[in-house]
Amino acid sequence: MSSMVSRTQIAADAGAIARFGGPLLVNNLALAGMGFADTVMAGQLGARDLAGLAIGTAWYNLFMFMGLGALMAISPVVAHAYGAADNAAVTRAARQSWWVVLALSVLLVLGMWQAGWALPALNIAPEILPVAIGYAEAISWGLPGMMGFLALRFTSEGLGHTRPIMYIAVAALIFNVFANWVFMYGKLGMPALGAIGCGVASALAMWLMFAAMLVYVHRHPVYRPFDLFRRIDRPDSHVIGQLLRLGIPISGSILAEGGLFVAAALLMGAMGAVTAGAHQVALNFAAFMFMMPLSISSATTIHVGHTLGRGDVARARAAGFVGIGMCVAVMTVSACGIVLWNDQIAAMYTRDEAVRSLAASLLFAAAVFQISDGVQVGTAGALRGFKDTAVPMALCWFSYWAVGFSLAYVLGVVRGLGPFFVWVGLIAGLSVCAVLLLTRYRWVSRRAVYSASGAR
Secondary structure (H helix, E strand, O other): OOHHHHHHHHHHHHHHHHHHHHHHHHHHHHHHHHHHHHHHHHHOOOHHHHHHHHHHHHHHHHHHHHHHHHHHOHHHHHHHHHHOOOHHHHHHHHHHHHHHHHHHHHHHHHHHOOHHHHHHHOOOOOOOHHHHHHHHHHHHOOHHHHHHHHHHHHHHHHOOOOHHHHHHHHHHHHHHHHHHHHHHHOOOOOOOOOOHHHHHHHHHHHHHHHHHHHHHHHHOHHHHHHOOOOOOOOOOHHHHHHHHHHHHHHHHHHHHHHHHHHHHHHHHHOOOHHHHHHHHHHHHHHHHHHHHHHHHHHHHHHHHHHHHHOOOHHHHHHHHHHHHHHHHHHHHHHHHHHHHHHHHHHHHHOOOHHHHHHHHHHHHHHHHOHHHHHHHHHHHHHHHHOOOOHHHHHHHHHHHHHHHHHHHHHHHHHOOOOHHHHHHHHHHHHHHHHHHHHHHHHHHHHHHHHHHHHHO
């Protein structure tokens, strides 16, 4: 292949990923914006509310990651079927996903309700507990709505139709900020609930997102060839098994990484309100910037899945590398921005001088792992496009827990070096994961190309 053709192919793959990823970026930034708004508005109430929000959010994320990962399997399954022009397979996957949503909704809400005994058992500072538990219980009511939204979202993503997801997320962000104002500060006759009001607002926003997506998918003509809502199919063990075989490892991978950050938040919670609040500031901003490579990663899954569905394995392998490179590029820019403006970023969140000073130092640590984070999330998206999820899950658990959490706990807690060294553990875990996943993708995609060549 000539260099000119190679450059043309790279440009075409990057363009396809950007077309899919652009609306997803707006969607993810809007969802992250909800967390940003929660954190900023809680920060104005003081260190106690900010720390309670941090711990409550960490508990919620633990269960959200489980559901998110399980349902992410819908996207590559639908993408492969759509690339192969198999409309019936698209319909089967979409309809059977509702049984997964139903089971997840029950399990996740029941899990969220255990915050009342679990958080005290984790030695969280007593002054934080009432806010953290109240927030967790309030937001738990929104989880079924979020699971329904995600099922529709990933079906739509698999079809390459990402624009409605963007519009709905922006509307939810606007609603969430307004509802925060109402429930946090006691406006329009409502009681002033403080940070717990963030949980109420977020739960309502989740149901709004589900309702809007349901109406859109039901009415828009692009979905009509798949006849998604004509009837409710009985559970199909084969299709549900396919979704779960992909989805459970994805959930495990996301839980491995997300659980590491949850564990870090809980370690910070035991160090007091100032430390927990500063950690929330740094983590929230890092999560906000992470939405950019996460969008590219999801778009890479879609594009690689479509390309594989058409039978072009070599092109799919190259497209995966293009997506990984795009993730690294945006995270490099992000790292530079955090290094240059970490003090100003911290000042956006809180007026508490102690929280702001510590948050600025933790943001510097966040800048260090940006590139590793870009590599791992981009590679994870490419691997999902190849429907490779089980081994990546094992690699994630090793990286984040055997390496990342062990270092965070030993350095930050056992040796008493403080919150910055908890983040050193996070950096180590993400870096090891990036190397292992990239090595895995090179092997899996090369093997797929050889197999396809041999078949011909």
